[in-house]
Amino acid sequence: MTLRLLLALAVSLSGALAQAGEVTVAVAANFTAPMQKIAQAFEQDTGHKAQLAFGATGKFYAQIKNGAPFAVLLAADDETPARLEKEDLAVAGTRFTYATGRLALWSKSLNLVDDKGEVLRSNSFYKIAIADPKLAPYGAAAMEVIHKLGVQANVIPKLVQGESIGQTFQFVNTENAQLGFVALSQISIDGRITQGSAWVVPQSMHTPLKQDALLLNAGKGNAAATALLTYLQGERARAIMRAYGYL
């Protein structure tokens, strides 16, 4: 009797295991916080497990090109996924924009950053951090804003660069830089800035920070990978992204 029960349990478990898949996801650093929440919800709703690796999109590109076993890429830009698709490293036709990021000028000091970015014309800071414009789309967008405001002369001598938006945040968070351009998702939750002062840069001041996702060759035929890409476009995932300031 007990044996039969155990057997039945084993059979049902193996059935469940066969359905619940696993997907390894390369996630852009700026999307860390929302993706952790989305992965939890994804597991609750579908039973699939998402293994997340966070990092710089450029590094992921090099790793994928050299055979890294990521099934899905959530990039920080739209160029890298397009390039991967063109180089036949990803499944054609699976690429879409999962989120559009927002840029914010942020300081830990309460009154440093005003709501128009006028602080960039002042002398009330020594160091301003941005992500490396060559490597990170948030850095490139920050440079566009600096040029649009015409504050290069005041700002560029004070620039320090983080290799990723994560490191840029760290520079400002430890106050080694008095202010910096970071991702809104890093400093806000439910539409509120969690600490310090910030200027949420209007979208019109820079190229939209379109972040694309796609299915990589390693994820071909992986049900969990396809499910995740669909899930990212669903209402529950969208709500989490909105809470972090993505569009």
Place this chain on the structure above:
Amino acid sequence: MYLSAEDFQAISLTLQLASVTTVLLLLLATPVAWWLAHTRSVWRAPVASLVALPLVLPPTVLGFYLLVALGPNGPIGQLTQWAGWGTLAFSFWGLVLGSVVYSLPFAVQPLVNAFEAMGPRPMEVAATLRASQWDAFFTVAVPLAKPGFVMAAMLSFAHTVGEFGVVLMIGGNIPDTTRVVSTQIYGHVEAMEYSQAHGLAGVMLVFSFVVLLGLSWFNHRSDQHKKVGA
């Protein structure tokens, strides 16, 4: 092989950083190593372990602690602000400080070995000849420990040239101030400029090999020397 003006700038900055660091390290490591080689204090083991820590700790840990410590609310940051130097993160001297910490064991260990190998005898003889402690140190100990000094200097220099994680964490990638060869290579790789990355990476490879080869020859020669002398 193609190297841009920025690459050369990074090379020159790296050489400056490694030179300054090596000089400071020799000044700092000599008394520490002398004390470690001679003391019977209970503090010997804790101090030796502390000095060796950078060998074991990942540079990200060192870099992270340094970033926090150098910040305006950190202990070093408070000190440098009080002294009127501002904060040191993202500056050349910040990198020097990081490099001194990072390469400290590479300077201390060869010196400890050299001082220990010397034994107490030469200094005792010097004392019986009425040489003062300082006199004996500079005229007897330093020449005898010369291989140790050469090795400490070469290793400190090479290790600082090869430093990456700490610089990445406290440097801020400013051209001509904190953008050294290793971070420049990293930038090239990240930006998918692989041919430029190859150029600089090749320079690093050749440099590192030549230093190690030099060390090997030097060790061999000084061993031979000892045998002949004995």
